[in-house]
Amino acid sequence: xxxxxxxxxxxxxxxxxxxxxxxxxxxxxxxxxxxxxxxxxxxxxxxxxxxxxxxxxxxxxxxxxxxxxxxxxxxxxxxxxxxxxxxxxxxxxxxxxxxxxxxxxxxxxxxxxxxxxxxxxxxxxxxxxxxxxxxxxxxxxxxxxxxx
Amino acid sequence: xxxxxxxxxxxxxxxxxxxxxxxxxxxxxxxxxxxxxxxxxxxxxxxxxxxxxxxxxxxxxxxxxxxxxxxxxxxxxxxxxxxxxxxxxxxxxxxxxxxxxxxxxxxxxxxxxxxxxxxxxxxxxxxxxxxxxxxxxxxxxxxxxxxx
DNA sequence: CTTGACCCTAGACCCTAGTCTAGGGTTTAA
DNA sequence: TTAAACCCTAGACTAGGGTCTAGGGTCAAG
Numbered sequence: 001x002x003x004x005x006x007x008x009x010x011x012x013x014x015x016x017x018x019x020x021x022x023x024x025x026x027x028x029x030x031x032x033x034x035x036x037x038x039x040x041x042x043x044x045x046x047x048x049x050x051x052x053x054x055x056x057x058x059x060x061x062x063x064x065x066x067x068x069x070x071x072x073x074x075x076x077x078x079x080x081x082x083x084x085x086x087x088x089x090x091x092x093x094x095x096x097x098x099x100x101x102x103x104x105x106x107x108x109x110x111x112x113x114x115x116x117x118x119x120x121x122x123x124x125x126x127x128x129x130x131x132x133x134x135x136x137x138x139x140x141x142x143x144x145x146x147x148x
Numbered sequence: 149x150x151x152x153x154x155x156x157x158x159x160x161x162x163x164x165x166x167x168x169x170x171x172x173x174x175x176x177x178x179x180x181x182x183x184x185x186x187x188x189x190x191x192x193x194x195x196x197x198x199x200x201x202x203x204x205x206x207x208x209x210x211x212x213x214x215x216x217x218x219x220x221x222x223x224x225x226x227x228x229x230x231x232x233x234x235x236x237x238x239x240x241x242x243x244x245x246x247x248x249x250x251x252x253x254x255x256x257x258x259x260x261x262x263x264x265x266x267x268x269x270x271x272x273x274x275x276x277x278x279x280x281x282x283x284x285x286x287x288x289x290x291x292x293x294x295x296x
Numbered sequence: 297c298t299t300g301a302c303c304c305t306a307g308a309c310c311c312t313a314g315t316c317t318a319g320g321g322t323t324t325a326a
Numbered sequence: 327t328t329a330a331a332c333c334c335t336a337g338a339c340t341a342g343g344g345t346c347t348a349g350g351g352t353c354a355a356g
Contacts, residue, residue, distance in 0.1 A: 010332080010333075011332095011333075012331090012332065012333080021314085021315075022333090023314070023315055023316080024313085024314065024315085026334095026335095027313075027314060027315090031313090040333095042321075042322060042323095042333080042334085043321090043333075043334060043335095044322085044332090044333055044334080045333085045334090060252050061256070062213070062313090063213050063249065063252070064212070064213050064249055064252055064253055064256075065210070065211045065212045065213035065214075066213075067312080067313095068312075068313070069312095074256075077260075077263060078263075087263065087264075088264060091260045091261075091263050091264045092264065094260055095257060095260050095261065095264070098253050098256055098257050098260070099257070101211065101212055101249075101253050102250055102253045102254065102257070104208050104209075104211070104212055105212055105246050105249055105250045105253070106250065108209070108212075108222075108242075108246055109243060109246050109247070109250070112225075112239045112242055112243050112246070113239075113243065115225060115226075115235060115239050116235075116236060116239045116240065116243070158302075158303075159302095159303075160301090160302065160303080169344085169345075170303090171344070171345055171346080172343090172344065172345085174304095174305095175343075175344060175345090179343090188303095190303080190304085190351075190352060190353095191303075191304060191305095191351085191352095192302085192303055192304080192352085193303085193304090210343090215342075215343095216342075216343070217342095
């Protein structure tokens with residue numbers, strides 16, 4: 001019942017609130033995804049509450065197929081207060097990646113919906129190609145390789 | 149001199165056309181993502197051209213954050229000619245996953261667009277929170293007892 | 297008939313993204 | 327004052343998803 005506002009969290013509390021483990025936090029710090037936190041006199045890490053949001057962001061970005069390195073660059077966009085040109089270039093690159101991902105997911109969605117309605121009736125499921133939706137319809141070719 | 153259409157491809161050709169390595173193909177076969185192919189008399193694998201599409205599909209699905217196991221179930225949806233009930237349940241589950249991914253990507257997109265237009269001018273980049281877009285707006289975190 | 301480009305298997309190896317010890321210090325409630 | 331419940335570092339270990347090597351067969355061209 002402490003009435004004082006908690007302005008910083010221990011690693012354990014941060015982890016719990018973010019839904020990750022303590023190890024993951026230390027690992028991300030090591031990787032540069034989390035800034036080096038303040039420390040107490042005895043060496044305990046102290047995190048500002050925003051760290052929880054940052055961790056949420058990382059988790060979900062990972063679920064969208066971004067690697068930690070890619071997420072790092074996304075986070076740097078926010079972190080850097082200068083280097084406007086870099087920001088511009090990076091965001092544009094990321095936006096392209098994201099557009100492709102969205103399109104792909106929508107194509108997959110269409111295919112699954114078809115499977116679900118048209119094809120799950122009494123007909124033959126094998127007439128409903130999921131695969132083609134992502135290969136024939138999209139990306140004419142465009143060598144879509146590097147992820148940074 | 150054979151101008152006849154190649155109805156099946158060696159592993160090398162398949163790999164090249166799909167943009168993966170030979171090892172990857174064998175690995176996927178091992179994992180059940182690719183059906184066991186025909187073999188020539190001397191044991192060489194022979195793939196139908198559809199295998200290329202299947203491999204494309206796998207690649208892109210991976211890029212969307214699906215694991216090989218998840219992709220396996222997506223592919224099974226297409227492969228299975230029966231078990232309609234399973235198809236229904238699985239597709240519905242996958243559709244939910246996909247919807248979440250799309251929403252997340254759109255939120256990210258919004259954030260980056262803002263960064264790009266509003267924030268890359270002369271202002272302060274740090275006013276443009278990418279992170280919040282994916283944490284505040286989505287996933288109602290029940291555990292969030294913010295005692296202001 | 298040999299050289300280079302393919303193919304085969306089995307198993308070792310690698311990178312990413314954590315996860316888990318081992319060994320030790322701190323704080324707090326009973 | 328001691329046990330639970332935290333925190334620390336360093337380093338070993340794991341799982342997923344490949345990638346590479348060794349050792350060997352096949353085939354087309356020169």
